[in-house]
Amino acid sequence: MRRSFAPFLPLLLVVTAATPRALPEPRGTWSGTSTLASDSEARWVAFDLTPGNQIRFRMQLDGREITAVLDTGVSYSVLARHYAQTHRLAIRAEGQATVIGGSVDVGRVDTATVTLGGLTRRGGSLAVADLPAAATGSATAVDLLVGRDLTAAYALDIDYAARRFRLLRSGRLPFAGVRAPLTIAPDRLVYVSEVTLGRTRLRPMVVDTGDGSSITLGATGWAAAGAAVRAVPTTTTVSFGLAGAVVSELAIVPRLLVGGATAREVEVRVEPAGGFSDTIGVAGRIGSGFLQRYRVLLDPGAGHMLLGSGAAAAPATVRSTSGLLLGLAADRLKVLHVMRGSPAAATGWRAGDTICAVDGVAITPAYAAAPLAGWATAAPGRAVRLTACDGAERVLTLRRFY
Numbered sequence: 001m002r003r004s005f006a007p008f009l010p011l012l013l014v015v016t017a018a019t020p021r022a023l024p025e026p027r028g029t030w031s032g033t034s035t036l037a038s039d040s041e042a043r044w045v046a047f048d049l050t051p052g053n054q055i056r057f058r059m060q061l062d063g064r065e066i067t068a069v070l071d072t073g074v075s076y077s078v079l080a081r082h083y084a085q086t087h088r089l090a091i092r093a094e095g096q097a098t099v100i101g102g103s104v105d106v107g108r109v110d111t112a113t114v115t116l117g118g119l120t121r122r123g124g125s126l127a128v129a130d131l132p133a134a135a136t137g138s139a140t141a142v143d144l145l146v147g148r149d150l151t152a153a154y155a156l157d158i159d160y161a162a163r164r165f166r167l168l169r170s171g172r173l174p175f176a177g178v179r180a181p182l183t184i185a186p187d188r189l190v191y192v193s194e195v196t197l198g199r200t201r202l203r204p205m206v207v208d209t210g211d212g213s214s215i216t217l218g219a220t221g222w223a224a225a226g227a228a229v230r231a232v233p234t235t236t237t238v239s240f241g242l243a244g245a246v247v248s249e250l251a252i253v254p255r256l257l258v259g260g261a262t263a264r265e266v267e268v269r270v271e272p273a274g275g276f277s278d279t280i281g282v283a284g285r286i287g288s289g290f291l292q293r294y295r296v297l298l299d300p301g302a303g304h305m306l307l308g309s310g311a312a313a314a315p316a317t318v319r320s321t322s323g324l325l326l327g328l329a330a331d332r333l334k335v336l337h338v339m340r341g342s343p344a345a346a347t348g349w350r351a352g353d354t355i356c357a358v359d360g361v362a363i364t365p366a367y368a369a370a371p372l373a374g375w376a377t378a379a380p381g382r383a384v385r386l387t388a389c390d391g392a393e394r395v396l397t398l399r400r401f402y
Contacts, residue, residue, distance in 0.1 A: 030108075031149055032122055032124025033121065033124075036119055037118035040117065040166065042118075043166060044117070045057050045116065047163055049288075050136035052138070054212050055069060055158070056069050059146070061111065062111055063113065067140075069142050070146050070151075072210065074210060075189040076147055077114075077126050077127065077145060077150055078129050078145040080144065081130050084107075094107055094108040094128075097127075097129065104130070107128035111125065114150065116167070118167055119167050151167065152184055154167040154170055155170050155302070156168075158295070158296045160292040161310055170301030172299075177294070177308030178260030179260060181259065182300050190206050192282070194258075195215065196256070197257075203283055205282065205284050205285060207285075207286050207291075208285045212288050213267070214268065214290040215267065215287065218276075218282070219273040219278060221277070228253075232252070234250060235250050237325065251402065252268070258286065259307070260307075265316075266317065295307075320339060321378060322375070322398055323338055324338060324349060328363070328368055330365055331356065332354045332389050333354065335350065341401045344396060358386060
C-alpha cells in the first residue's frame with residue numbers, strides 16, 4: 001500500500017505521502033461478509049479532492065461517522081492508528097508493509113460493520129498504521145484508507161466532474177467510454193492495468209486513486225520507453241513517504257495511451273533505480289491526477305477500466321514556473337524541494353527556506369484556497385516578490401524550464 005500527491009496543485013504544489021502498500025500474507029480472514037444494497041446505483045457518495053488530489057468522503061465504521069480516502073492502490077484498507085487508540089480498539093501486530101522509502105510496522109483491528117454507499121461489510125479486519133495529515137496535504141488527517149479489499153468485488157463508478165462515486169454490481173456499463181484492461185494483481189492484491197508510451201507497452205501499472213499524481217514510472221519502465229522519451233526535458237520533484245523522502249525525475253510527455261484512450265501533455269514522475277515500483281515489481285502507477293481527466297469505471301471482475309468523457313473535470317496539465325515545491329504551515333510556506341534547472345534554483349533558494357509573504361500579502365492558514373496560491377505556476381515572465389520569514393525580500397522571475 002502507498003500513497004502520493006500531484007506536485008503541481010493550485011494550492012500547495014506539494015508532493016507525496018505514502019501509506020502501507022504491500023502487507024504480509026494475512027492470517028485468517030480480513031474480508032468479512034459484504035452485501036450490496038438493491039438500490040446501490042442511487043447511493044452516490046459525495047467527495048471533495050484533498051490538497052493532495054485524493055478522493056475524500058464520509059462513511060461509517062462500527063456505527064461512527066469517519067473521514068476516508070478512496071485508495072485502490074491499497075491492498076488492505078488502513079485505519080489510522082490514532083483513531084484506533086482514541087476509540088480503544090484492540091490492535092494486534094501484523095508485521096511490516098512496503099512503502100515509498102522503506103517499510104513500516106502494521107497492526108490489525110477487527111470490525112463489526114463498515115458501511116460505504118450501498119455496501120455493508122460485517123466482520124473482517126482493517127490494517128492499522130500511522131496516517132499523518134501530510135498523507136493528504138491537509139491540516140487534518142483522515143481516519144481510513146478504503147482499499148481493494150472493500151471495493152474490488154464491485155464496479156466502482158467515479159464521476160470526478162460531479163464529485164461523487166458509487167459501487168455497482170460487476171458487469172454494469174453506466175456510461176459510454178473507451179476500455180483499458182483491469183485486473184487484481186495476484187501477488188500485490190491491487191488494481192492493475194497498462195499504458196503505452198511511444199511503442200512500448202508498460203505493465204503492470206497500479207491503478208491508484210490514492211495517488212494524487214498523474215503517471216509514475218519506475219526507472220526500468222522509463223528506460224524501456226527509449227526513443228519516445230529521450231528528448232523530453234526533465235526536472236526533479238520530491239515524494240514524502242512514511243519511510244522518508246525520495247527525489248524523482250519529472251517530465252511532461254506529449255502523448256500516452258491507456259487502452260483506447262489517447263492522453264496528451266501528461267505529467268510523468270520517474271522514480272530512481274531500485275525505487276518503489278522496481279522493488280514491488282510493477283512498471284509504475286496511474287494516479288488520480290490522470291484519472292480525473294475522465295469519468296472512470298473500475299471493474300476488475302469484468303476485466304476492464306472504462307474511461308468516459310470527463311472534460312468538465314479534466315484539469316489542464318500545470319507546470320511549475322517557479323521551481324519551488326511548498327508546504328503550508330500556519331502563517332508560512334516552507335520550501336520542500338527546489339526543482340533542478342528552475343528559476344528558484346538559479347536564485348539560491350534551498351529546501352527548508354520559509355516564505356511569510358508573497359507580493360506583500362501575508363501567508364495565512366487560508367492561503368491554500370486563495371487565488372494568491374497560484375503564483376508558483378503563473379505565466380512565464382511574471383516577477384514575484386517573496387518575503388522570507390527573516391524579513392529579507394527576493395524577486396523571482398517565473399519561466400518555463402521543462
